[in-house]
Amino acid sequence: MIDKTAYKVSELNPSERRAHMNRLLKWLLLLGFFLGVAQLLDTSTPPTPVLAETRAAPAPQYPQSDPGSYGYIPLVNVLWVSNTGLTAQPADTAVVYGANTRVTVPMTAVNQNGWFIFTGNKISSVSVNEYVNGSWQAVNVGTSISHSEPTSSADVTLPAGLSVGTHYYQATVHYPNDVRYSRVFTVNVAPQAVPATAITLSPQYPSILWGESTQVKATLTPENATTPINNWTTSLGSLDRTDSSLVNLTTTVPASATDASLKNEGTAATLHATSNGLTGTTQVTVGGITSQTLNEGATLSYHPTALDHLTGVVGTPTYTWHLYNANNQEQSWPDQSVTNKPTLTVPNASMALDGMYFQVTVSWQVTSGSNTTTINRYSNIAQLHVNQQSAQLIAVPNMMFAKADGQDPTVEDFAGTTPVVLRLKNTSQNQTSQAYDGNNANFLSVKGPQWSLAVAFNPFRQTASNAFLGGQTSTAIGQFNLGLNGQNIAITGDGNNQPVLTNQTRDLNATLNTNTTVTLPNGAVKRGTYQSIATWTVTRAPQ
Structure with a gap:
């Protein structure tokens, strides 16, 4: 008969059991190292790349934590966490405003549920702060955590109805004995699309000289329309698009001031812009002057507005008003005429002027180093009409x-x-x-x-x-x-x-x-x- 009292085993309390198992685990690790077969594998996932911020972000409330990393102990296949933290950062999000729209931001972090009597590194919760009016404030969010090993996913749902604009957030991942901080991420809330019902084009200057330029602006109806301007075209000159609703029309000076193409009432540059299937149209008259009609004996005083907005003028420009016959041969103006100012003045108009043509040219010089260049601007060539008067x-x-x-x-x-x-x-x-x-x-x-x-x-x-x-x-x-x-x-x-x-x-x-x-x-x-x-x-x- 065996004396059973000689084999009685004292029962360990839970605290002693955990300590015992931890000592056992350490011995196993040392044994693996000594045998030269233990290999600690770092299988941490690098942070997910994110697009560069399109707006300057505020400084984070807390410095961003290092990414989480983990490995497995060989032979026993036990998860070994070398660093808790996020393995996939919350990404920036863009949404369209809606009163009931909720934004869910996913992220991934290292997670160790624990094994048997071993203490784990299990994610307990996720909190979020928002940068508002110059300070970081706590946000009431909904969280959904899917615990797994070696990583767990966490979805954070932000409050509904975020206002239009860019919102800045930072998430905090809570572990039992530690916390880890995310990067600052954004939620950009765009206004709801408002389709345009009409498009109107407005030139800054409706009449310009050859060689000059003018801005043309597109205005959508209603004013809060979000439809983009898709395309701009012009029948004359070239367009430099400043933004979707603004272009710059530039014309080229003809080779000669008496070019046959200038003998008219001005040349129309027709511009079109399209948006949401709509087309807006406007015209800019290139030439700058119009035919003038006056009574015999009257005084002609003519100042075209195209001379009021010349671009790139250096110093004092030279104005020259020209008088031509029907064959484009230059003629002399009547005595006491003023033909070297922006305003043409011809006193006591006679019938000899009837049917004549006139034009203004403007020039100035630009010097760069030892080189001097003459800049020319030409008007069109318009006609003079004089009505004969009875005494x-x-x-x-x-x-x-x-x-x-x-x-x-x-x-x-x-x-x-x-x-x-x-x-x-x-x-x-x-x-x-x-x-x-x-x-x-x-x-x-x-x-x-x-x-x-x-x-x-x-x-x-x-x-x-x-x-x-x-x-x-x-x-x-x-x-x-x-x-x-x-x-x-x-x-x-x-x-x-x-x-x-x-x-x-x-x-x-x-x-x-x-x-x-x-x-x-x-x-x-x-x-x-x-x-x-x-x-x-x-x-x-x-x-």
């Missing part, structure tokens, strides 16, 4: 004569041996701007660019009997002297038209002065009032 007789005077002392002549004055000289009386009367005939202010007015003025004075007759002055025949007449514009103009009062002013090019607004006289022959006269009918005639001259 108009606006006002003629009633001329009242008296002796030098202002008194009316007497019968005795005519009884002498010398002719009687009577002077124009100064009879002031308010003038009006409207046409009037027979004014008492001695005022004479003619309007028109090309004209001649004549007058016919009939012999004096008595207003009561219609008898000639002194009983003369109609051939016995007076001699008039018109004091006008510093001249003394002699007119014979025989009833025939006689020139007063010829080939005039400007309006006349003048008052007869006191040098105006009438000389009547002496002889027997009868008491009464005598009158000569004056007929004024204006004609176009030269014909």
